Amino acid sequence: MRGLRVVVAAEEAAGVQVIRRLLAVPEPPEIVFVLTTPPAGSSRRALVHEAAEALGLRSQPAELVRHPELGDELQAEEVDLLVNVHSLFVVHPAVLEVPRIGSFNLHPGPLPQYAGLNAPSWAIYCGERTHAATVHWMDAGIDTGPIAYEETFEITNKDTGLAVAGKCVRVGVPLLVRLVEQAAVDPEDIPRIDQDRRLRRYFGAGAPNGGRIDWTASAAEIVRFVRAADYAPYPSQWGHPRTELLGRDVGVAKASVMGTAAAAAPGEVVEVIDCGTLVAAADGLVLVERLWLDGRYRRGSDLA
Numbered sequence: 334m335r336g337l338r339v340v341v342a343a344e345e346a347a348g349v350q351v352i353r354r355l356l357a358v359p360e361p362p363e364i365v366f367v368l369t370t371p372p373a374g375s376s377r378r379a380l381v382h383e384a385a386e387a388l389g390l391r392s393q394p395a396e397l398v399r400h401p402e403l404g405d406e407l408q409a410e411e412v413d414l415l416v417n418v419h420s421l422f423v424v425h426p427a428v429l430e431v432p433r434i435g436s437f438n439l440h441p442g443p444l445p446q447y448a449g450l451n452a453p454s455w456a457i458y459c460g461e462r463t464h465a466a467t468v469h470w471m472d473a474g475i476d477t478g479p480i481a482y483e484e485t486f487e488i489t490n491k492d493t494g495l496a497v498a499g500k501c502v503r504v505g506v507p508l509l510v511r512l513v514e515q516a517a518v519d520p521e522d523i524p525r526i527d528q529d530r531r532l533r534r535y536f537g538a539g540a541p542n543g544g545r546i547d548w549t550a551s552a553a554e555i556v557r558f559v560r561a562a563d564y565a566p567y568p569s570q571w572g573h574p575r576t577e578l579l580g581r582d583v584g585v586a587k588a589s590v591m592g593t594a595a596a597a598a599p600g601e602v603v604e605v606i607d608c609g610t611l612v613a614a615a616d617g618l619v620l621v622e623r624l625w626l627d628g629r630y631r632r633g634s635d636l637a
Contacts, residue, residue: 340414449534
């Protein structure tokens with residue numbers, strides 16, 4: 334009896350973790366090949382391509398999932414599972430339907446409430462206290478397929494976008510391993526829970542408010558926006574929230590709520606102190622501690 338045959342479409346460190354974890358289970362599946370961005374097509378280090386090469390796995394360009402011809406190859410290879418990990422190409426329906434058991438996606442958010450892109454950032458921005466990673470069946474829609482597994486965790490008031498994304502990986506990778514192990518034992522027992530479409534919210538790639546700070550919002554909302562966009566030392570999909578302070582257009586990289594009422598108009602610089610710049614929000618002061626200015630990070634007090 335042959336073992337489980339899996340194709341992994343993956344990017345980033347999460348993709349590397351999934352490949353390594355799958356190969357480390359007691360009865361590892363056969364990874365037929367890996368779909369990932371090749372070094373020549375990536376602005377970042379091609380981590381998954383490098384890992385696949387080191388592990389002796391065949392890799393192919395990630396964009397192939399968009400083409401129905403890939404379905405013919407999956408059928409010829411008798412693939413049982415297609416697993417998607419942080420690969421952002423939309424998989425062609427003719428490819429999705431080929432794997433014998435099904436196609437699955439690891440999504441960094443709870444479904445259906447946080448479908449789409451940058452779910453960890455949106456969760457912080459919206460003031461959520463919990464978040465989740467979800468493994469769901471893939472269908473022709475975007476993050477619309479039935480849920481197989483989901484794991485919830487806490488968001489603290491100090492978590493950045495990077496921190497929440499990291500938590501998604503830590504709880505999400507074991508969910509994918511669980512999926513593959515269950516598929517090898519009895520695929521009929523893989524859960525298939527339909528999403529409640531009435532609760533669906535879809536988030537696009539763009540940052541809220543065009544990426545600019547609205548100082549008429551509360552201090553807490555503004556600071557959540559800054560934390561949500563913070564993926565340092567890695568680039569953020571949103572960039573740092575922009576604003577004009579003392580005549581300079583700057584990005585705000587770190588900020589905190591002072592808990593002090595503001596006797597100034599929203600957006601007005603109240604004072605520059607050693608630890609940063611105090612700016613009025615709708616209901617109090619925000620301390621701007623770190624800036625993105627002239628292509629590098631600067632102290633919030635450097636505006637002076």
